[in-house]
Amino acid sequence: MTPRAFHTLPALRRAVRRLSAAHQLPIETRARLVLSVLTLADHDIEAGRPVTLEVAQEPGADQPAEFLAVALRTSRVCDQLPTNGLPLPAQTAPDGATVWRVPLPAKHVPHNAITPAETSATEIDALEDELRAALAREDALTAEHHRLKHELAETNSGVLALYVQLEERDEQLRTAHGQMLRELEDALRPSPITVDGLEFAVHYAPAGTAAPTGGDLYDWFSLPDGTVHITVVDALGHGVRSTRSALNVTHAVRTLALEGHPLHSIVERTNEILAPFDPELMATVLLARLHPASGLLQLANGSHPPALLLREDGTSQYLEARGRGVGYPLPGSETVREEQLNEGDLLILYTDGLTESRRDPREGEARLVTSALRHMHRPIGDIPGAIADDMHTVILHSDDTLALAVRRRPPGPTVTPERLVAAVPHSRSCRPAPR
Incomplete structure (x- = not known):
């Protein structure tokens, strides 16, 4: 692993995006990892204290797929870090570092180095990719929501129609039952x-x-x-x-x-x-x-x-x-x-x-x-x-x-x-x- 210290959030952001791209992580996973790292690093960097980031590849425990381990070290102890509710869940290492273990795609280019972004265009492209992924995800969720609402409306309509039919049938049965009993009652009277x-x-x-x-x-x-x-x-x-x-x-x-x-x-x-x-x-x-x-x-x-x-x-x-x-x-x-x-x-x-x-x-x-x-x-x-x-x-x-x-x-x-x-x-x- 090659640790590297970061003194600014933009530099840290670019580094995380670059290593995510180098390991061909899905855009949504990349965006979640960037947001999670920046959330934990923000306190130290704003106070003028650097944070350290290091990356390594780990083999899977029960399967050949590997994991990308991204470790962040800050000046705060682990129980002071707001790890709850992070966009990407994290674990706490024995040495106090916060570690994200992200599954790697089946085919990827092994790369453990953390290097700065080459150009600002790369950063803009990454942001646009993440935005497009977020919008596509939102559109997919919206479409799924509309589909489910339509199915629910059709189901409710069917249930309502069935309920009306059952009510009509029940009313017919009650009427027939009452008529039968009235006829029986009349037959019993002299x-x-x-x-x-x-x-x-x-x-x-x-x-x-x-x-x-x-x-x-x-x-x-x-x-x-x-x-x-x-x-x-x-x-x-x-x-x-x-x-x-x-x-x-x-x-x-x-x-x-x-x-x-x-x-x-x-x-x-x-x-x-x-x-x-x-x-x-x-x-x-x-x-x-x-x-x-x-x-x-x-x-x-x-x-x-x-x-x-x-x-x-x-x-x-x-x-x-x-x-x-x-x-x-x-x-x-x-x-x-x-x-x-x-x-x-x-x-x-x-x-x-x-x-x-x-x-x-x-x-x-x-x-x-x-x-x-x-x-x-x-x-x-x-x-x-x-x-x-x-x-x-x-x-x-x-x-x-x-x-x-x-x-x-x-x-x-x-x-x-x-x-x-x-x-x-x-x-x-x-x-x-x-x-």
Whole structure:
């Protein structure tokens, strides 16, 4: 190695460029080496102290390629040199010198001497070469940046299009799923009945729109003697499983009623029939029987909220009947409540989702009376939905909701049931058609 001292930065710059050119280093590597050497030498040269530069070629450790070792010695100790962040990484030698080991090209002219530049033109040419290399590098990076942005834009466009397609497909599936469940829910509801002297309407709303079926179910039919039987069931839980439980209860009650079993025994007998098949079934039940001609109303209850009776004169009362529901300890109705339903009177049967939306049953029952009195003289098909709207202005406890209205009226011609299907989703209503 031939060390040489330098007292000025221009001389040092020219020397580093010349040795880089002599060893055919890439222009970018040359520029990084020049900047790194000058950065470390600047402090001493500005203070009037010379720096020493020496060059040697070193063989590679595991490969035939050689390295160009450029060592810079300054007056400062190695831990005082700002080697972090240099354009070209450096190492510290045991003797305190800063060393750059640069891989040499496969074909190069061996040259270890450090000589001054021959002419100023050589320095200018080197600067221009480095500038062109830097500009070419910048242009390449800019072109690559534009290409990546274009690819990213195309990818984002494709992802957005795929997302839109997935959203459309998901919406189609949700619509089809909802339609299927609504059709299923409609299939589970009994058809409107036509009874002279009575008019009926019902409103049903599930706890969630994602599952239009639930555990609130009703059934109505005429017995052989002309008496109308109504069943209201609220099975524990939500969704399809509770629907199945409620269906089992309504089917069992219908079978027992048509077989002629007394009203007071039906809740208990329903439990005896279903318990072996579904030990986890729990459901509240309200049974009502109404004779159209006489207006005699009978009620049997199994842990269900009481029916609400509104008189034509504006008075009202809850018709309590003690009992325990299907799946409860000691199931069955303890008594059968009897009342007289006069012309113009309105009977409201419901599930607890109507009155317990604010988690306070007593408040809910008071609000139900107020709402029912407000709407009792409206067309029968509007009453259950209007009451549900009043009761659900604030919902703190979401639950399936069923409201069923029965009004006694003078016998005679009226509108057919088909014209009275409520416009509210999941609602049904009917009035007696002319005989």
